[in-house]
Amino acid sequence: MVDATPHAEQGVPPAEVPELELYHPKSWWTTYVFSQDAKVIAIQYSGTAIAIGLVALVLSWLMRLQLGFPGTFDFITPEAYYQFMTMHGMIMVIYLLTALFLGGFGNYLIPLMVGARDMVFPYVNMLSYWIYLLAVLVLVVSFFAPGGPTGAGWTLYPPQAILSGTPGGQSAGIILMLVSLILFIIGFTMGGLNYVVTVIQGRTRGMTLMRMPLTVWGIFTATVMALLAFPALFVACVMMLFDRLLGTSFFMPALVEMGQQLSYGGGSPILFQHLFWFFGHPEVYIVALPAFGIVSDLISTHARKNIFGYRMMVWAIVIIGALSFIVWAHHMYVSGMHPWFGFFFATTTLIIAVPTAIKVYNWVLTLWRGDIHLTVPMLFALAFIVTFVNGGLTGLFLGNVVVDVPLSDTMFVVAHFHMVMGVAPILVVFGALYHWYPKITGRMLNEGMGQFHFWVTFIGAYAIFFPMHYVGLVGVPRRYPELGDAAFVTDSVHTLNAFITVAALIVGFAQMVFLFNLLWSLRYGREAGGNPWRATSLEWQTPTTPPPHGNWGDERPVVYRWAYDYSVPGAQQDFIAQNDPGPQRAGVRPA
Amino acid sequence: MAVALILVLVVVGSILFHILSPWWWSPIASNWNYIDHTLVITFWITGIVFAAVVLFMAYCVFRFRHREGVKADYNPENKKLEWWLTIVTAVGVAAMLAPGLYVWSQFITVPDDATEVEVVAQQWQWSYRLPGEDGRLGKSDSRLVSYENPLGIDPDDPNGQDDVVIEAADLHLPQDKPVKMLLRSIDVLHDFYVPEFRAKMDMVPGMITYFWFTPTRTGTFEVLCAELCGTGHSYMRGFVVVDTDEDYEAWLEGQSTFAQLSAPSTLGSADGVEP
Ligand code: HEM
Numbered sequence: 075m076v077d078a079t080p081h082a083e084q085g086v087p088p089a090e091v092p093e094l095e096l097y098h099p100k101s102w103w104t105t106y107v108f109s110q111d112a113k114v115i116a117i118q119y120s121g122t123a124i125a126i127g128l129v130a131l132v133l134s135w136l137m138r139l140q141l142g143f144p145g146t147f148d149f150i151t152p153e154a155y156y157q158f159m160t161m162h163g164m165i166m167v168i169y170l171l172t173a174l175f176l177g178g179f180g181n182y183l184i185p186l187m188v189g190a191r192d193m194v195f196p197y198v199n200m201l202s203y204w205i206y207l208l209a210v211l212v213l214v215v216s217f218f219a220p221g222g223p224t225g226a227g228w229t230l231y232p233p234q235a236i237l238s239g240t241p242g243g244q245s246a247g248i249i250l251m252l253v254s255l256i257l258f259i260i261g262f263t264m265g266g267l268n269y270v271v272t273v274i275q276g277r278t279r280g281m282t283l284m285r286m287p288l289t290v291w292g293i294f295t296a297t298v299m300a301l302l303a304f305p306a307l308f309v310a311c312v313m314m315l316f317d318r319l320l321g322t323s324f325f326m327p328a329l330v331e332m333g334q335q336l337s338y339g340g341g342s343p344i345l346f347q348h349l350f351w352f353f354g355h356p357e358v359y360i361v362a363l364p365a366f367g368i369v370s371d372l373i374s375t376h377a378r379k380n381i382f383g384y385r386m387m388v389w390a391i392v393i394i395g396a397l398s399f400i401v402w403a404h405h406m407y408v409s410g411m412h413p414w415f416g417f418f419f420a421t422t423t424l425i426i427a428v429p430t431a432i433k434v435y436n437w438v439l440t441l442w443r444g445d446i447h448l449t450v451p452m453l454f455a456l457a458f459i460v461t462f463v464n465g466g467l468t469g470l471f472l473g474n475v476v477v478d479v480p481l482s483d484t485m486f487v488v489a490h491f492h493m494v495m496g497v498a499p500i501l502v503v504f505g506a507l508y509h510w511y512p513k514i515t516g517r518m519l520n521e522g523m524g525q526f527h528f529w530v531t532f533i534g535a536y537a538i539f540f541p542m543h544y545v546g547l548v549g550v551p552r553r554y555p556e557l558g559d560a561a562f563v564t565d566s567v568h569t570l571n572a573f574i575t576v577a578a579l580i581v582g583f584a585q586m587v588f589l590f591n592l593l594w595s596l597r598y599g600r601e602a603g604g605n606p607w608r609a610t611s612l613e614w615q616t617p618t619t620p621p622p623h624g625n626w627g628d629e630r631p632v633v634y635r636w637a638y639d640y641s642v643p644g645a646q647q648d649f650i651a652q653n654d655p656g657p658q659r660a661g662v663r664p665a
Numbered sequence: 666m667a668v669a670l671i672l673v674l675v676v677v678g679s680i681l682f683h684i685l686s687p688w689w690w691s692p693i694a695s696n697w698n699y700i701d702h703t704l705v706i707t708f709w710i711t712g713i714v715f716a717a718v719v720l721f722m723a724y725c726v727f728r729f730r731h732r733e734g735v736k737a738d739y740n741p742e743n744k745k746l747e748w749w750l751t752i753v754t755a756v757g758v759a760a761m762l763a764p765g766l767y768v769w770s771q772f773i774t775v776p777d778d779a780t781e782v783e784v785v786a787q788q789w790q791w792s793y794r795l796p797g798e799d800g801r802l803g804k805s806d807s808r809l810v811s812y813e814n815p816l817g818i819d820p821d822d823p824n825g826q827d828d829v830v831i832e833a834a835d836l837h838l839p840q841d842k843p844v845k846m847l848l849r850s851i852d853v854l855h856d857f858y859v860p861e862f863r864a865k866m867d868m869v870p871g872m873i874t875y876f877w878f879t880p881t882r883t884g885t886f887e888v889l890c891a892e893l894c895g896t897g898h899s900y901m902r903g904f905v906v907v908d909t910d911e912d913y914e915a916w917l918e919g920q921s922t923f924a925q926l927s928a929p930s931t932l933g934s935a936d937g938v939e940p
Pocket residue numbers: 134135137138141159160162163164166167171226227228229488492495496497500538551552553554555578581582
């Protein structure tokens with residue numbers, strides 16, 4: 075962190091060049107490419123994540139085409155289907171959502187919202203992005219490697235992940251996947267340490283922890299979780315790489331593959347599952363908590379009302395984050411682990427429902443007696459609540475061990491997690507982009523295109539994933555490129571599958587409109603001014619928009635109040651900015 | 666206005682879809698209707714919560730949408746309300762968890778009179794083994810698997826000689842007799858899943874997993890694999906036939922034991938067996 079008014083510390087010789095000179099980049103390259111400005115890094119992260127996310131979107135169309143109209147597309151062999159599926163899942167969860175929420179929104183919003191000039195370690199922050207890009211490139215290379223990418227499922231369960239019966243198992247696919255994940259984790263760790271230290275150390279004067287916007291709380295907690303969870307995936311990847319390349323047997327018991335005795339022996343496939351889900355479950359919340367935080371701020375701003383129960387909201391985020399480390403084996407009820415674990419993990423899993431429900435109540439109670447502006451970000455926030463509640467509730471089926479038995483590994487699971495960690499967070503991503511785009515670019519996104527995008531995406535996604543639960547209820551397993559004939563699958567199930575596919579294609583098309591809007595508005599969007607939503611948090615109070623390198627001009631802002639002083643009785647305006655020292659202090663408010 | 670209406674339609678549509686759509690689970694063929702009951706309870710509780718939350722939202726959007734000159738309320742928190750909601754939620758969650766755990770304890774407590782049936786999975790087919798006259802399965806080890814001994818049964822274990830081996834064919838089970846399914850894989854993860862039985866469990870190479878159930882009606886039921894096991898995963902099918910006692914005995918007559926299958930040519934030969 076470079077302060078704007080540098081003085082030589084005692085005993086330190088004065089710099090030959092004034093520090094500000096050193097601080098600001100001098101060339102085009104260091105301004106736009108190898109930039110150390112968190113805001114530029116944020117845009118780089120987001121652009122890369124969205125680009126690779128588009129690949130995942132196209133893969134989902136291919137899968138849906140196969141499921142809706144089996145036998146029509148010759149090139150979608152089972153091998154290809156599994157490769158599409160694996161890459162789709164992995165990209166969506168890790169390379170899109172994790173990177174976008176933490177690397178994208180985290181980088182852009184944390185320094186601005188806490189009143190810092192930048193992340194505390196800008197150079198490491200820059201490295202974080204470039205290593206992430208390398209991870210993405212390695213992933214992309216695997217598409218073109220001989221044998222293609224791995225088709226082991228995003229869970230990469232051994233033994234099949236490294237055997238020849240799985241696409242990419244005995245070719246380069248699985249190796250590149252593991253290497254890419256390892257790189258991703260290294261890159262993420264560099265960024266993650268930055269986000270955490272910046273929140274702890276970089277806050278401006280007056281910005282106490284309990285005055286931080288919930289967006290920062292959500293991203294902060296998710297980052298701490300990611301720093302604790304990713305190492306489990308990291309070691310699992312390294313161990314699997316050893317099993318595959320060096321012939322160790324961490325995860326490999328003695329086994330016979332296609333009539334051949336292999337030389338492995340003594341390892342445990344279930345050990346991998348524990349490591350994977352020790353990462354994998356927190357990962358769900360790593361994606362969800364930033365979404366929780368952001369959506370809280372969207373609702374509060376656009377309903378012109380303070381978020382209801384702020385302190386409870388902060389504690390709920392922290393408690394959910396902590397509890398999510400002791401629920402991982404709910405993904406393993408039918409894995410063959412000791413059945414007594416079922417009691418423990420079902421209990422912890424259902425306990426987590428309580429703080430989660432509190433968050434939902436507080437969102438909807440914020441609407442109560444609000445002054446609701448149905449802007450595009452607000453619409454996305456409302457749609458988030460609908461889909462999140464829906465997906466969260468089906469989690470109660472799958473978390474309740476015995477109810478999970480018939481449902482696990484069916485399309486019900488696919489429907490559930492898409493609703494809760496696919497659709498819901500993505501809706502928040504959209505809402506957030508409509509909300510902060512004016513700060514990033516100085517222009518508003520086009521409202522008409524936004525409305526179109528919203529309605530097609532919300533109704534369409536609901537039409538894809540709500541009926542899908544019932545396909546699973548019928549008994550259709552997940553990861554089946556083709557159902558074939560089975561007595562319990564009636565013709566009407568095939569009709570439903572075709573309907574879902576059509577809905578998926580329409581939703582996909584609407585995303586093109588959104589991308590077009592992003593580019594079009596850059597040039598033709600309405601001028602936004604500095605604070606178009608009349609919001610309280612610090613990022614809207616920057617002296618110039620878009621904020622320059624260093625964010626605050628000569629002086630960092632000083633914070634006098636929490637981020638939710640909307641519609642304060644007696645105030646002239648319906649919002650009071652956090653850095654407004656004004657006398658109008660409302661009654662009860664966390665200090 | 667439109668937004669509130671659409672939110673209401675989402676709720677109404679979801680409920681109507683649930684009630685009217687033809688997609689529901691297949692008629693049960695095992696004793697696990699407790700699982701179905703728990704599922705139905707969960708549907709009720711969660712359905713009510715979903716409708717309540719979304720309808721409340723719809724009301725708020727309708728009633729408190731922006732109007733000129735109207736200001737929002739200012740009330741940061743309401744301890745009493747928040748505690749109330751927490752308690753009600755906790756009670757609802759407990760109402761689902763308690764029956765769930767109770768049924769789970771039944772699910773994992775195998776009755777003493779259950780007969781053992783072994784299922785052996787490999788890419789991409791199902792085989793089975795019944796304990797034979799002595800009622801006991803012989804030892805097995807995937808290191809013993811060979812062309813002649815596809816299930817890896819230990820030829821030195823006398824209990825194994827009379828085991829009935831059903832290689833890549835259908836399994837028959839007698840109606841109304843509890844069975845303990847012992848699940849074994851010789852290569853990768855698989856999962857033995859019959860939708861009508863409601864139960865399923867992964868099969869893991871290197872260990873033996875299990876579940877139990879009682880078939881309650883005769884018929885032919887499809888076996889699916891429910892754990893990704895490679896490119897043939899969705900083609901890994903088979904059938905379980907639930908028979909009356911007479912039909913079952915008749916079928917059993919026609920099966921061969923391990924001793925019969927390995928005699929005379931291969932018994933004792935070390936072909937393909939790497940110690
Ligand atoms: C309209 C958007 C989407 C569509 C149509 C779609 C479709 C699909 C389909 C058809 C599958 C394969 C199901 C199977 O055969 O088992 C799948 C799997 C998956 N999807 Fe999506 N998806 C979408 C968005 C997302 C998003 C936003 C996420 C982010 C969390 C996501 C995460 C996953 C994961 C983790 C899997 C599992 C892959 C596996 O089984 O290994 N999807 N999706």
